[in-house]
Amino acid sequence: MLALRQASAFRVLLLTAFLPPLQWAQDPAMVHYIYQRFRILEQGLQKCTQATREYIQDFQEFSKNISVMLGRCQTYTSEYKSAVDNLALRVERAQREIDYLEYLREADACVESEDKMLAEKLVQEAEEEKRIRTLLNASCDNMLMGIKSLKIVKKTMDIDGSWMKDAVSDSSKVYFLIGSRNNTVWEFANIRAFMEDSTKPGPRKLLLTHSWQGTGQVVYKGFLFFHSQGTRNEIIKYNLQKRTVEDRMLLSGGAGRALVYQHSPSTFIDLAVDEHGLWAIHSGPGIQSHLVLTKIEPDTLGMEHSWDTPCRSQDAEAAFLLCGVLYVVYSSGGHGPHRIACVYDTLGTVSEENLPNLFFPRRLRSHSMIHYNPRDKQLYAWNDGNQIIYKLQTKRKEPLE
Ligand SMILES: *[C@@H]1O[C@H](CO)[C@@H](O)[C@H](O)[C@H]1NC(C)=O
Ligand SMILES: *[C@@H]1O[C@H](CO)[C@@H](O)[C@H](O)[C@H]1NC(C)=O
Ligand SMILES: *[C@@H]1O[C@H](CO)[C@@H](O)[C@H](O)[C@H]1NC(C)=O
Numbered sequence: 001m002l003a004l005r006q007a008s009a010f011r012v013l014l015l016t017a018f019l020p021p022l023q024w025a026q027d028p029a030m031v032h033y034i035y036q037r038f039r040i041l042e043q044g045l046q047k048c049t050q051a052t053r054e055y056i057q058d059f060q061e062f063s064k065n066i067s068v069m070l071g072r073c074q075t076y077t078s079e080y081k082s083a084v085d086n087l088a089l090r091v092e093r094a095q096r097e098i099d100y101l102e103y104l105r106e107a108d109a110c111v112e113s114e115d116k117m118l119a120e121k122l123v124q125e126a127e128e129e130k131r132i133r134t135l136l137n138a139s140c141d142n143m144l145m146g147i148k149s150l151k152i153v154k155k156t157m158d159i160d161g162s163w164m165k166d167a168v169s170d171s172s173k174v175y176f177l178i179g180s181r182n183n184t185v186w187e188f189a190n191i192r193a194f195m196e197d198s199t200k201p202g203p204r205k206l207l208l209t210h211s212w213q214g215t216g217q218v219v220y221k222g223f224l225f226f227h228s229q230g231t232r233n234e235i236i237k238y239n240l241q242k243r244t245v246e247d248r249m250l251l252s253g254g255a256g257r258a259l260v261y262q263h264s265p266s267t268f269i270d271l272a273v274d275e276h277g278l279w280a281i282h283s284g285p286g287i288q289s290h291l292v293l294t295k296i297e298p299d300t301l302g303m304e305h306s307w308d309t310p311c312r313s314q315d316a317e318a319a320f321l322l323c324g325v326l327y328v329v330y331s332s333g334g335h336g337p338h339r340i341a342c343v344y345d346t347l348g349t350v351s352e353e354n355l356p357n358l359f360f361p362r363r364l365r366s367h368s369m370i371h372y373n374p375r376d377k378q379l380y381a382w383n384d385g386n387q388i389i390y391k392l393q394t395k396r397k398e399p400l401e
Contacts, residue, residue, distance in 0.1 A: 132305055135295065136347055140275035140323040143350050144340070146393040147379075150361045153195055154387040160266060162215040162369045163194075163387050164380050167273035169221050175240075176203070176387075177217055180266035180368075181229050183208040187240070194387075209245055210236055214267030215369040215382065216260070220278055220298055227269040232256035235269065235280070237301060249301035253292055254285030262289075263317035263334040263366040274321040275374045281319050281326070289313035293326055293346065311342035317366035320379060323397070325350050327358070334366040349397050360390070 154163075160180040166173065174194040176186040187204040188194040194203075211229040218225050222241055228234040228248070233256035237247040256268045260281055264270075270281040277298060284292040291311045295304040311319070311328040317338065319328040328342040340358035343350060368382040370390075379390035 128305070132346065135304060136276050136324045141397040142275075142323045142377075142394040143325060143397045144322055144327060144355070144358060144392060145395050146356065146358060147360055148391040148393045151389045151391070152386050153191070153389055156385045156387070158385050159365070160215055160368045161382050162217050162371070162380075163382060164217070164219050164371060165191075165373055165375070166219045166222065167373050167375060170375075171222075175217075175219050175224070177212065177215075180214055181211055183211040185224065185240075206240065206243060208238060210238075214269065215264065216267050216270035216281075218271040218273050218278070218371065220273055223298070225271050225278065225298075227256070227267075227271075233269065233282075235271070235296075235301070237298075247301050249296075249303075251280055251282060251294060251296075252303065253282075253294060253306050255280065255282035255292070255294070257285075258283035258289060258313065260291065260313060261316040261318060261328075262314050263331065264368065267369075270319065270369075272319070272321045272371060273374060274323060274372055276321075276324050279321050281321075283313065284308060291316075291319070291326070291328065291344075293321075293344065295346075307344070307346055309342075309344040311344055316342075318368075318370040318381070320370050320372040322372050322374075322392075322394070329360065329367065329370060331366050335364070336360075336362045338363060338367065 156178070158178045161176070161178045163174065163176045165171070165175070172190040174188040174191055176188065176194065178184070178186075185206040185208060187206055189201065189203075193201075208224075208226075210226075212226040213229040213231075214227055216227055219240070222239065223246060224238040224240055226236055226238070228236045233251045235249050235251055236245055237249075238244070239246040251269060258268070259265065260267050260270045260283060268282070272279040272281060276295070278296045280294045280296055282292055282294065284290055289312055291309045291313060293307040293309055295306075296302070297304050309326060311326065315330045315332055316328050317331055317334065319326060321327070324346045326342075326344040326346075327340045328344075329338050330341040331338045338360035340355070343352050343355055345351065363383045365384040370379050370381040372379055377394070378392060379388075381388040381390060
């Protein structure tokens with residue numbers, strides 16, 4: 001509007017400046033013509049102004065639109081950017097928190113379970129030790145000091161085998177098991193009958209329903225306990241009176257995987273009896289050839305406890321238990337001297353330092369078996385076809401602290 005008014009003022013100025021004085025305006029046609037030209041010029045100018053103004057307006061609007069849009073876009077961009085940044089930050093923080101919580105939870109769980117396990121383990125160990133002390137109480141406190149004498153009771157041609165009396169019940173019978181795999185047991189009325197085959201009555205022949213493996217058999221309260229041939233670790237409890245299988249068990253803990261003693265090539269499980277009851281001496285679960293000792297409950301055939309001993313199978317030929325102490329007999333290369341070179345006390349009282357050198361009388365071959373009988377407190381052994389009794393020298397164990 002301002003531009004229009006200025007344009008009109010401009011036109012009036014122009015007219016007053018250039019038009020001749022009225023007295024000179026003799027030609028009205030000329031004046032009209034000029035006037036018309038001015039009008040056309042003025043209209044053109046007006047149109048141009050109008051168009052320019054519209055164009056400017058449009059442009060302003062457009063630039064305004066663009067700037068609005070740009071602004072909006074910028075706002076969006078920055079909003080979006082900050083939202084993304086914010087989100088990333090939150091994700092990161094959340095991740096850190098989760099990690100931390102996880103760490104706390106794990107640490108807590110670990111500490112808690114470790115503490116708990118340790119406490120439980122200690123309690124269990126204490127209870128187990130108490131149980132073992134009750135199991136192997138101090139009613140028996142002898143330890144071996146030496147081999148007093150050797151008596152050859154009988155001579156046969158058989159390299160391997162075992163012989164024994166009942167380790168517990170008051171019976172005079174002698175059992176004779178020839179070879180390392182068989183099912184024939186000879187029962188002699190007494191030691192005299194065993195020594196002199198000609199003595200009447202002759203031995204009673206018992207055919208077992210299963211064959212035995214090795215030379216680790218024992219007779220305990222009228223039952224023959226033996227490793228069943230063809231099985232890795234089955235122990236059969238055989239009723240000698242009724243001549244029937246009374247019960248059987250699988251000895252676990254790696255029993256039967258390897259020979260018990262290097263120089264006794266058929267014995268995978270060696271049974272033993274001492275003042276505390278029935279035991280099994282056998283190989284362990286690993287490949288390391290250390291002897292494992294397992295206490296067996298003879299009535300239920302439950303395994304009461306197992307001990308990993310430091311005694312090696314290498315160069316060993318036989319072992320026996322006396323008052324809860326394992327004595328392992330070694331001989332280098334299977335020939336003499338035969339010597340107790342490893343002792344393991346289940347109650348930890350006796351150690352090898354307490355012991356003198358325990359040598360057996362010199363023999364040419366290694367022993368097929370050596371078993372202690374707690375009833376007559378002597379060793380029953382088989383060596384090179386000879387059935388031998390070793391009489392023992394013992395002393396009292398030092399009392400437990
Ligand atoms: C500006 O924006 C308005 C509404 O958003 C639209 O009607 C108009 O045509 C736009 N002007 C230009 C020049 O883009
Ligand atoms: C010790 O053990 C023997 C045989 O195992 C048993 O007869 C005796 O009663 C036990 N004594 C104690 C005090 O536990
Ligand atoms: C089992 O022992 C008997 C005698 O005790 C013997 O005659 C028999 O040949 C043995 N059997 C085997 C398979 O060694």
